[in-house]
Amino acid sequence: MPTPWQPQFLYAVCQHGAEAVLKRELAVRAPQLRPAFSRPGFVTFKLDAPCTDPEKFALPAVFARTSGFSLGSVKGERLHDLAAQLWQLPDVQAFLESHEVAGLHVWQRDERTPGERGFEPGPTILADEAEEAIRELSPIESLRPDSAAGRSTPRNRWVLDVSLIEPNQWFVGCHRTTSRVASWPGGVPDLELPEHAVSRAYLKMAEAMSWASLPMSRGERVVELGCAPGGASQALLDAGLEVIGVDPAEVDESVLADPNFTHVRSRSVETSRKVFRHVQWLAADMNVAPSFTLDAVEAVVKHPGISIRGMLLTLKLPDLALVDEFPAFVERVRSWGYRDVRLRQLAFNRQEICLAALRSRGQRRVLRTAGTRKRPTGKRPSGPGISTPPAAPAPSDHPESPI
Secondary structure, X not given: OOOOOOOOEEEEEOXXXXXXXXXXXXXXXOOOEEEEEEEOOEEEEEEOOOOOOHXXXXXXXXXOOEEEEEXXXXXXXXXXXXXXXXXXXHHHHHHHHHOOEEXXXXXXXXXXXXXXXXXXXXXXXXXXXXXXXXXXXXXXXXXXXXXXXXXXXXXXXEEEEEEEEEOOEEEEEEEEOOOOHHHOHHHOOOOOOOOOOOOOHHHHHHHHHHHHOOOOOOOOEEEEEOOOOOHHHHHHHHOOOEEEEEOOOOOOHHHHOOOOEEEEOOOHHHXXXXXXXXXXXXXXXXXXXXXXXXXXXXXXXXXXXXXXXXXXXXXXXXXXXXXXXXXXXXXXXXXXXXXXXXXXXXXOOOOEEEEEEEOOHHHOOOOOOOOOOOOOOOOOOOOOOOOOOOXXXXXXXXXXXXX
């Protein structure tokens, strides 16, 4: 009987510059891990002992976009040479002998922080060329170019990962598609900033909606605290929601012109509670410390006569040491009656995280397809979409754990 595959090294992808806080977070939440190889936006770890059940292993990290098990690395100056070396790695061959691989994720390590000098995470020309070379030499028929074109990775299947640490150095790994974000190469959703967006907050909100899977329906109402200049509100509007934006600052004229947008020009603490009646959802992205954001939200959700089903909150991190307070943030929101509370540093966040909250986990929208990134055969989707949910909340198939 062959020896069971029991990997001992893992990788994690994070935001460029978030490596130290990721290690700090895991030192508390997963003390069995020891940091190993590291580059900006990419960290590897060694387990104290081999993992005996790889299919059920999950990395408990807010700052990890995606993660998996390490299978080795290759170096070279030509794409096809690198691709050939990849398929000859002993750990890759051992893994393929005992596991069926249903997908291939190839991405390039972020070169800068999101939003810095126009940089946004996502597909690159080099990663696309590398994937083409890997598929051409693939010994697995399902990963060959003709067989793989247009395919989505099924749920709960193994994916082969290739991260371009440098143009001439590739890191190889694998992971299970156990969640929505696990279907995104490098943990980045397939989004780009549409031409009509007035700010990159559009990307943050679009990703937040996709990740959180809140059961929003077209025509429902959402209040956004700190809406100016209106980028996040545009993403909500494009998803078919009616938006009430609260902010004393000016909102872009193109957003004001949308018939489904209402601007309440005041500070959140001074806004009449009547504004929040008959509203199902709450969003917030205010340039204040997390405690002030949570104070403002608590004043709304605990007010008599207001019933907010769920929330998407951006919490700014002026000091990354605030990672130590994440459990307190979660418990505070739970004390308001929201039992399903999750934190994640989104791919399009900067020095901030997203908090998603629902009354119960059973409210989350069921993920019916894998939602993998479409190959760049045409223009990528420019905004989020919200379909009509079932009449009754369906059980969740998302295994992500709260902090």
